Amino acid sequence: MSMDLTELFSPQHQRLIKLRTVLSGTQELLLDSFSGREALSELFSFEVKLLAQDAHIELKSLIATPAQLHIALVDGDVRHLDGLITRFTLEGSDGGLATYSATLSPWLWLLSLRQDSRIFQERTVEDIVIAVFAHYREWARFEFRLGTPGTLRSYVTQYFESDLDFVLRLLEEEGWFFFFEHDDQGHRLIITDRSRDLSPIPEQPQIRYHRASVTESSDTITHWSAQRHLQAGRFSAQTNDYKQPHNPLPVSMPSLNKQGDIRPFERYYHTQPCSHRDYEVGEALLRRRIEAYEREAKDFNGVSNCRSMRAGFTFELVEHFDHDRDVREDRQFLLLSVEHQGRNNYRSPKPADYANTFTCIRHRIPFRPALTVKRPVINGPLTAVVTGPDDEEIFTDELGRIRVRFHWQRDRRDAADDRREDSDDSAWLRVAMPSVGSGFGHQFVPRVGQEVIVQHMAGDLDRPVVTGMMYNGNHPPPYFSGMAGLPGNKALSGIRSREHRSKGYNELLFDDTPGAVRARLASTHRATALNLGKLTTPRQSGSASARGEGAELRTDAAIALRAAQGMLLTTYARTDANGAQLDRQELLELLDQCAELFKALGQTAVTQGSQPLDEQGFDAVCHALKQWPAADSNESGDPLIATAAAAGIVSATPRSQVHVAGENHDTLARRHVQFTSGHATQLNAGKGIALFSEDDGIRAIANRGKVLVQAQHDDIALNAQQNVQISAEQGEVVISAPHLRFVADDGSYIKIGGGIEIGTRDEVVVHARAHDWVGPRTERYSLTMPPPADAVCLECLLKAALSGAAQVTL
Structure with missing residues (x-):
């Protein structure tokens, strides 16, 4: 067996597929077989079966380390497949031979291990992807080949997504796709948006079609088929942009697919809000969506032994019976995916072999990735x-x-x-x-x-x-009126603001405490408040002290009440808010009664010789008051202020009180009009003063001081139906004039002045104890009269006073 193993682990340079890892020597791994898939906008994955002499290789020693497959080509060149070992498994051991398996993945696969949540603003997709790749600096090799710069994204969220899903989702939304280029230094991620710019397979730009039943020494395509799918024929979209809400920016365009005589079915999208803010951007977005469907309308599948085939590259098909008559552009195809299978012949007498299946589209058809990565959906708050x-x-x-x-x-x-x-x-x-x-x-x-x-x-x-x-621990519920809040003040509701950069506030408070319902509109500025209902002190822990009932408007500053069409101040009740706004029946009735007295006494005074009353002002005010509009009227009323009180009116001030009338000032009382002053009481009139008393006479009494009655430019007439009494308890009664004349009803008289003349038809009786007739003698009494006053325009004075003029022409 040792002889066999020695031969088995002889140098790999004689094998079809070689493997290079970080291991060497007795731990060297040999590739028995491999399979895998690579595709546009997909992470490649290769499963490899491995042989080794050492059955005790530490598994973690190879995890995340690089590995390369070197596939020998027909011309002696080498096709590289590079990846990181992301799975390494000991399958078993038989004698001196150990079997392992591993998965080779791109460095981009590492992004699936990291999950993050963050927000990107005002960046392009390229900027965002680069920021994500920065976490993988020791592995990341990538390149952007973009024909059109990406659009600026105002707001992009990565929400509990793996970096991989996040990046793939952004690329799909932008219409960008990716593939990998492999060389002896490793693999590089290529991100692009222009499939028309992709390059031919460098080792075999042309590939012949050749049936598998015919012997062929070169790499060829042995099976070829085409398929077409029915697609929508028109696409439409619109969005909503809150900055231009009345313009949904609708865009619509047909597909470029030729699908025969079938009518075009429309696919409508309501895109992401603010996805496009002008028609040009909207059309580009919709065009990318359409191209993702158009590339699926027709594709081609094949089987080959072309070891140089890889996704993201193009080739020209030659010597195929169905395409030889096509123009050259229609014979050029873009490889979308390639599924590889290959084996060495370490443990088999059969020769090593390689085969693949592939999918492609015509190169002239733009490629766009489909939207396969689902956007995270945040359904809850x-x-x-x-x-x-x-x-x-x-x-x-x-x-x-x-x-x-x-x-x-x-x-x-x-x-x-x-x-x-x-x-x-x-x-x-x-x-x-x-x-x-x-x-x-x-x-x-x-x-x-x-x-x-x-x-x-x-x-x-x-x-x-x-x-x-x-609310939270740092921001508790409001302390209305500055007092402690919940749970004690659970019956309170309302709104309390806070002064910008200060401690003041405004509040609208509703107090629904049983038996003490109130409302409050208040500002801490000058302690200004309108309090309604049961007036209380600020409620603390549910408790408060009573301050009154009804309504209170108060401030430490000024209050102005302005009403352009009339103001009614009255204490005549309308319980439970019944009646109209300007209900004033009691006031009108009282005015009618007083008007009757006013006119009756005035007429009596005139009959008895007094000056006539000017009733026009009184009548005009009463008429205007009666003409205030009804509750269901939209007409305007005169700007009167009407005051009525069922139990009396009190007006008091420790300082001066001024009443001004531009026309008449009529004061009426059904009983007494009483004026009292601690010092002087002065009545000044521009055109006469008339005093008339129907009963009980007129009394003018000076407790101390002189009583002075003067007619400075005319006569004084004192008439009495009975007696006229002039007396002085002390001192004397002096009557002085250039001429004095005393006349009795029978014609008897005495004239004094220039002498004394006595005349009568009857006798003259003088009673005295003695008669002393001496020589002539006279006395004089000096009467001081003020000089005549200049004439004054009273109407001019009144107008100036009412208008606030600083000067007036008299």
């Missing part, structure tokens, strides 16, 4: 944290979008990706709102650090949207 620059609390854009960092993302940077930035964690995500419209709707922009719920449109991992927010 995910959580994330809002991110932004360190100096920003609210980080958003013109569409209200935000950036987030998913909880599934790693905290550490990818050391293998030199281009990755922290801002790559997330793209701008749209935020769902309860309502949206053209310039209207809700706006609640999540802030940096808050936790949000993210869902993906139709499960598309590259189209996330923020659909909600959640």
Whole structure:
């Protein structure tokens, strides 16, 4: 047996297929047989059966090490098949001969061992693939041969995918395919988008067709068949782009396949949202989809012993009865897949042999890979944290979008990706709102650090949207009115905001505590609040102290109430919110009653000689008030302020109080009008003062000080139906004038001035104890009257006061 083994393990250079591994000497491995498949956009895999003298080779010593098959060609050249040993198995041992098996895979297979989740932004597929390959630097040999640069991808997610599935998926979506080139240094991954540029098989650019029943010394094709598949004849697609929502960018085009007279069936796609933002890009995307189907419309299968055949290369078929009449372009074919089988003759008297089966298409037909790698689908919600620059609390854009960092993302940077930035964690995500419209709707922009719920449109991992927010340990539920929250305040609900970069807030609070229902709209700026319902102190742990009932509008700043079509302030009740907005019946009835008194007394005063009342202002205001629109009317009312109180009105101030009327100021009371002042009470009138009392007279009393009554430019008339009494308890009564005349009803008189004249038709009686008639004597009384005042335009003064003018022409 030792003689046989020595011959068996003699140098391999005489064998058809040789194997080279890292082992040598007594551990050298011989290739007994191999089989495998290589194809465009597939990882090749070769299964090899091996022989060795050593049955104790440590299995892990060969795992992930390179191995090469050298297949001798007819012309003496060598075809290389290179790979990494990804499986090594001891099959058995018989005497001094051990049997092993192994699997050879490309270095790209290593990507199936690593799984990752991350986000790429604003990169082409080429950039992304290079970033992934950076994790395999010691094995990765690759080359891009692209006719058209890849499109810039705004957002691409790898979500718990192996690096292999992720890369293959991106290449398929981009319409790129790959194959491997082998040489004595190893194998290289070639990624390309132009099948028309692929090269002929260098060792055998032409291959003859030759039936297997005929003896042939060269490598030939021994079986050839063609098959055609019915395909869709038209393809259409459209997308949705939220930046141009009214334009779905529909594209449609026919297939170039010639399928006879059958009508073209249409295949319609609604592509990934924002898959294309103009028609040119959409047409290119659809064209790639179509080409993936067109290349499946017709293909060719064959069997050969051509040892130089490999996927990704072309050949020209010659001497085939069905193609010799074709033009040369139609006789050139692109190899899509090759399945190899070969064996040496170490343990068999039969000669070593090699054969393959293959699939190809005409070279002029563009090749595009089918979409075979499924995109991960995210059906459920995910959580994330809002991110932004360190100096920003609210980080958003013109569409209200935000950036987030998913909880599934790693905290550490990818050391293998030199281009990755922290801002790559997330793209701008749209935020769902309860309502949206053209310039209207809700706006609640999540802030940096808050936790949000993210869902993906139709499960598309590259189209996330923020659909909600959640509280967590760092962001507890709101403390309404600054007091402790749940669970004590479980009856509270509402909205509380927070001042940007500060501690203030606004809140809309609903308190549904049994028996103490209230609502509150408030801002911490100047403690401004509108409180409704059962007014209480801020509720803490469910408890609060009563402050009142009803409504309270308060602020530490100013309040303005403006109503362009009227304002009604009333305490006449409309219980349970019954009645119309401007219900004022009680006020109108009171005004009618007062109007009756106003006009009746005014007419009586005129009858008794007083000045007539100006009723126009009163009537105009009452008329305007009655004409306020009804509840079901869209008409406008006059801008009046009407105040009515069932139990009285109190108006008080420690300072001055001013009432101004541009026209009349009418004050009516069904009982008394009473004016009291701690100091002076002054009545100034531009055109007269009329006082009329129907009953009980008029009293003018000065407790201290002088009573002065003057008519500076006219007479004073004092009339009484009965007596006129003038008395002075102390001092004297002085009546002074240039002429004094006292006249009695019977005509008797006394004239004083320029002497004294007494006249009567009856006797004159003078009673005195004595009569002393002395010489002439007079006295004088000095009456000081103010100088005449200039005429003043009262109407001009009023207009200037109402308008706020600084100057007025009188």
